[in-house]
Amino acid sequence: MSDGARLLRKAQAKLSDPAAAAALRVRPDPADPRLTRQVEGVDETGQPILTSVVTERPLTLYLNSQEIVTMMTIGDHPDYLAVGYLLNQNMLLPDDRVTAIDVDEELGVVVVRTKRATNYETKLKKKTRTSGCAQGTAFGDLMEKFETVRLDSAAVLKTSWIYALSRRINAIPSLYLEAGAIHGCVLCEEDRPLLYMEDVGRHNAVDKIAGYMFLEGIPSQGKSFYTTGRLTSEMVIKTVQMGIPILISRSGFTAWGVELARQANLTLIGRAKGRRFVALAGVERLIYDADPRGVEDEDRRHGRKGEEG
């Protein structure tokens, strides 16, 4: 994007919906110099250019004395990311007390300390030995909890909210608009975005929201979840584990994501762009209060760029 186009877009964003933007408790901070870097290159005509690219740095997570994982992240909220990751992996339980979170930015290390001497450490060791890979074990753990969650069956989703959320989220200044190559996840309430997190990995953006909700005491009651990314099994599992009954995306579905959403009675909305969307699970929560013909189709200039993850 040229500087002129970017400034114009930012100005539009600021004017478009000040009330909605003000209600945001957490929003992307595209002006934070740690999150993007100016890089020299050339364009299609061979002219030198300067462009913004998103940073991506390793962060190694410890739970008490146990090294858990090294994540690649933009690095804006290592505390929320660490706690959210542990929660979503069921290594931290909802009644655990976090006594300290120590972040060393230079070393790229975050240590989460809990009151209860975690037996997750032993659990992790045992599982690692049997499967040889954290990806496999994480998956086993995730499913254990997934099957016990009961989502709020009284929750509703008005179609006017879907349109309002898409419009508002598209208008919030973000790293996406600044530099692209990033995913956004937004915790919402009715037609209002509340928490907007971005990261190079979609899973990190979700985990940061989970960590924020846990540490700041935000209940999942009455919330919905919006993501720029695809509705894969992983996204569905995390949303269900967080107790959120509604998941909305601009992008498409995978078959297993749909299957799991149906199992858990999660309302799953995909391909939500302009007036269009498709619901493939939990459709009974939908209330059709908006006339799609009154909704503008997304224009290339004002919509988010197609940015393939």
Place this chain on the structure above:
Amino acid sequence: MSDGARLLRKAQAKLSDPAAAAALRVRPDPADPRLTRQVEGVDETGQPILTSVVTERPLTLYLNSQEIVTMMTIGDHPDYLAVGYLLNQNMLLPDDRVTAIDVDEELGVVVVRTKRATNYETKLKKKTRTSGCAQGTAFGDLMEKFETVRLDSAAVLKTSWIYALSRRINAIPSLYLEAGAIHGCVLCEEDRPLLYMEDVGRHNAVDKIAGYMFLEGIPSQGKSFYTTGRLTSEMVIKTVQMGIPILISRSGFTAWGVELARQANLTLIGRAKGRRFVALAGVERLIYDADPRGVEDEDRRHGRKGEEG
């Protein structure tokens, strides 16, 4: 996408470039019934619809007697995926001989057998014990090889090839056009796509190409790599390890991806859509033989949909 629009798009694709399509040794097979599923849902007006979604299934990989990892994949080329994964993780070396690959589709298991009794098994055990997570260890292993690779400094990239590749790849029938929510990677030679693999995870699509090249004896000499996904550190590392000196993407960059590309002298082209692109590393391989003003900008109807991974 409506059935009408899809058929029209397929017809256009077939007509548009038969020679280029014929040169493809491997292409997506959107007609394979195992790869997509028809799912019922509702659209924005509450009307019932039937839509295609991509399948996603677990595949557990064994190297000889050692369980290595469980991957989520569309499942079209478990043999290439398995071998490519092992190569890209440096668990299989270029001079290793694969004696058998056994696939059990029902169990979701693939076993790669090698002639040399692999000491990678011991290596894996040791590494897993020290770090507690395969993500961390994989990363350590990847970097070891990365630093020893010398990419062909005589390779060139004509800008006319970038435009021709984008146009041709956009016109090839694919799961992406059929169902969305998938990533594509394409091995290319000058202006011709050779191998086109898709998968739910970008890393799987790359690994399938690496496995095919190894098993079918395709050298990396004179090749370039095209991806629909972002130019992250992971993509750069894998491309460099495969010995391919040029990486092109429709999507954006991360700062660490750019840094690694510069270290390895990889030509890195991003945001390649219509007439536009940006080169942020290895720009000396570029030859400006096309006039960008003569290239049509991507139209919404004929370009690939913005599908955010």
